[in-house]
Amino acid sequence: MAQTPKFSDRPRILVVGGGYVGLYVAHKLQKKVKAHGGIVTLVDPLPYMTYQPFLPEVAGGNIEARHAVVSHRMHLTDTELITGKVTRVNHGSRTAVVEPSDGSEPFELTYRDVVISAGAITRTFPIEGLADEGIGLKTIEEAVALRNQLLERIETGSLMEPGPERDRALTFVVVGGGFAGIEALAEMEDLARAAVKKNHRLGRSDIRFVLVEALDRIMPEVTEDQAKWVVEHLRSRGVQVKLNTSLASAKDGKLKLINMPDKTPADEFETDTLVWTAGVQANPFVRNTDFPIDERGRVRANPELRITGDDGPLDGAWTAGDVSAVPDLSGGGVGGFCVPNAQHAVRQAKLLADNIYAERYGVGRVREYKHKNLGAVAGFGQYKGVANIMGFGLRGLPAWLAHRGYHGMAMPMFERKFRVVTNWILGFVFGRDTTQLMDLQTPRRAFHEAATPPPKKQETPSLDKDRTEDTEKAKPKAKAKA
Structure with missing residues (x-):
C-alpha cells in the first residue's frame, strides 16, 4: 500500500x-x-x-x-x-x-x-458476442457514441448499393423494453427520421429499428393499456416490436433471437448497432x-x-x-x-x-x-410521450410536456437546469441537431497525417524521356551511316 x-x-x-x-x-x-x-x-x-x-x-x-x-x-x-x-x-x-x-x-x-x-x-448476461458488439446506455460517453454511431451508419449506408451490407449498416436494435430502452429507441428513431430528411439518397423505409423484449409487455411502470398503446405507437413509426423474444447470440453482429419461454428459434439478421438496456x-x-x-x-x-x-x-x-x-x-x-x-x-x-x-x-x-x-413519465421524441401520474394516464403532447417539466425540475443545480432548457428552446426553434462529430475515438488522426512526411516518389521513366533516350542512342548510328 x-x-x-x-x-x-x-x-x-x-x-x-x-x-x-x-x-x-x-x-x-x-x-x-x-x-x-x-x-x-x-x-x-x-x-x-x-x-x-x-x-x-x-x-x-x-x-x-x-x-x-x-x-x-x-x-x-x-x-x-x-x-x-x-x-x-x-x-x-x-x-x-x-x-x-x-x-x-x-x-x-x-x-x-x-x-x-x-x-x-448495467446488468448483462453471458450471451455470445454481446460484450464485443453491444453498447449500454448508462453513461454520457455511451450516449454520445450511440448518437454518432447512428448518424455515421446512416451516412455510410447512403453510399452503399442495396443489399445485405447496407441492410446491416441501417439496422438498429435495442434489447430491453423498460423506460430506458423505449426512450432510447424512440429518440434514435426520431434522430434517424430527421437525418434521412437531409439525405436524398435514403428514405425512412430504408432504416430498420427493432425492439427485443423477453416479457410479454413493455414498461412495467405504466398501466397495461398504456403499455399496449406504446407498442402500437412504436409500430406506427415503423419499429419492429418483438415481445416474448430474447437475444441468444450476437457474435460478429449476427443476431440470433429466440422465442420465450420455449427458446425456439425466432429470427436471424445482422446489425452494426446493438443497444443493451435490459436492466441494472x-x-x-x-x-x-x-x-x-x-x-x-x-x-x-x-x-x-x-x-x-x-x-x-x-x-x-x-x-x-x-x-x-x-x-x-x-x-x-x-x-x-x-x-x-x-x-x-x-x-x-x-x-x-x-x-x-x-x-x-x-x-x-x-x-x-x-x-x-408519484408515477412515471417518458418521452418518445419531439411532442410524443406517455405518463402515469398518480394513477392518471397521459399520452402524446401532454405526457411529453409532463416529462420535460418533471426532469427539468429534477436536474440538479440551477445553472444546469438553465442550460438544458436552453437546449430545448434551441431545438424547438431550429430543430434537432443532426451534426455528426468525427474521429472521437481517434482525435490525433488529422495531426498524425499532417505530421507524417509523404512517401518518397519512385522515379519512373516518362514516355518523353524514353523517346529522348532512343533519339540520343540513334544519333551515333546516323553519323556512322553518313
Missing part, C-alpha cells in the same frame, strides 16, 4: 460515489460539516454526476452532452474531491482503500462516517466491504437509511440510491423495497444528509424515508 497523499486530517464523512445521491449529500453537508470542524470527502472515478434520465435525449441530439452532467468541482467547492474509486471498505477499522484514476498506487483513507452511494451498473444491478464493489448485502447484491438498509445487519444498524454507516435495499414504507415497492429511479434517489439523498447531520451534530432529528411513488 502506497503512502497516503496529503489529505485533510479533520473528522471525515466519506461519500463513496458521486452520482445523484453522492452529489446531493455532499452539496447539502459540505458547509455545515466544515463549520463544525469536519470535512466531506467524495470519491468517484468521474469528475461529474450524470443525470441518467437525459441520456436518451443526448443520444437523440436534443441535449448537449456536457449539459446532462454536473461538475463536482464547480458545485462542491467545500468538499474534498478525489478522482478515483473505492475498492475496499473495512468499517470495523473505519478505513477505505482508494485507487486513483490516474493509475497511481492505491492508498488508505480513514473516516468517521461513510455514505455508500456507488449506484448501479447494484455496483459489485460492495462485495469488497464488510457491510451486509442482500441476495441481489444491494447494501441492506433500514428506513432511516442506515446500513443495517442482523444485529441492527451500524454506527456511522449510511446508504441510499440504486446500490441500496431501502424498505418502501408506502407499500408500493417491488418486493417491499424502493425501486431504483431518480425520484427516490433525490429524495433519499436530501433526507440522508439531514439524518447524518442530526445524528452527528444533534441538529434536528433522524427521520424515516417514506415516499409514495
Whole structure:
C-alpha cells in the first residue's frame, strides 16, 4: 500500500460515489460539516454526476452532452474531491482503500462516517458476442457514441448499393423494453427520421429499428393499456416490436433471437448497432466491504437509511440510491423495497444528509424515508410521450410536456437546469441537431497525417524521356551511316 497523499486530517464523512445521491449529500453537508470542524470527502472515478434520465435525449441530439452532467468541482467547492474509486471498505477499522484514476498506487483513507452511494451498473448476461458488439446506455460517453454511431451508419449506408451490407449498416436494435430502452429507441428513431430528411439518397423505409423484449409487455411502470398503446405507437413509426423474444447470440453482429419461454428459434439478421438496456444491478464493489448485502447484491438498509445487519444498524454507516435495499414504507415497492429511479434517489439523498447531520451534530432529528411513488413519465421524441401520474394516464403532447417539466425540475443545480432548457428552446426553434462529430475515438488522426512526411516518389521513366533516350542512342548510328 502506497503512502497516503496529503489529505485533510479533520473528522471525515466519506461519500463513496458521486452520482445523484453522492452529489446531493455532499452539496447539502459540505458547509455545515466544515463549520463544525469536519470535512466531506467524495470519491468517484468521474469528475461529474450524470443525470441518467437525459441520456436518451443526448443520444437523440436534443441535449448537449456536457449539459446532462454536473461538475463536482464547480458545485462542491467545500468538499474534498478525489478522482478515483473505492475498492475496499473495512468499517470495523473505519478505513477505505482508494485507487486513483490516474493509475497511481492505491492508498488508505480513514473516516468517521461513510455514505455508500456507488449506484448501479448495467446488468448483462453471458450471451455470445454481446460484450464485443453491444453498447449500454448508462453513461454520457455511451450516449454520445450511440448518437454518432447512428448518424455515421446512416451516412455510410447512403453510399452503399442495396443489399445485405447496407441492410446491416441501417439496422438498429435495442434489447430491453423498460423506460430506458423505449426512450432510447424512440429518440434514435426520431434522430434517424430527421437525418434521412437531409439525405436524398435514403428514405425512412430504408432504416430498420427493432425492439427485443423477453416479457410479454413493455414498461412495467405504466398501466397495461398504456403499455399496449406504446407498442402500437412504436409500430406506427415503423419499429419492429418483438415481445416474448430474447437475444441468444450476437457474435460478429449476427443476431440470433429466440422465442420465450420455449427458446425456439425466432429470427436471424445482422446489425452494426446493438443497444443493451435490459436492466441494472447494484455496483459489485460492495462485495469488497464488510457491510451486509442482500441476495441481489444491494447494501441492506433500514428506513432511516442506515446500513443495517442482523444485529441492527451500524454506527456511522449510511446508504441510499440504486446500490441500496431501502424498505418502501408506502407499500408500493417491488418486493417491499424502493425501486431504483431518480425520484427516490433525490429524495433519499436530501433526507440522508439531514439524518447524518442530526445524528452527528444533534441538529434536528433522524427521520424515516417514506415516499409514495408519484408515477412515471417518458418521452418518445419531439411532442410524443406517455405518463402515469398518480394513477392518471397521459399520452402524446401532454405526457411529453409532463416529462420535460418533471426532469427539468429534477436536474440538479440551477445553472444546469438553465442550460438544458436552453437546449430545448434551441431545438424547438431550429430543430434537432443532426451534426455528426468525427474521429472521437481517434482525435490525433488529422495531426498524425499532417505530421507524417509523404512517401518518397519512385522515379519512373516518362514516355518523353524514353523517346529522348532512343533519339540520343540513334544519333551515333546516323553519323556512322553518313
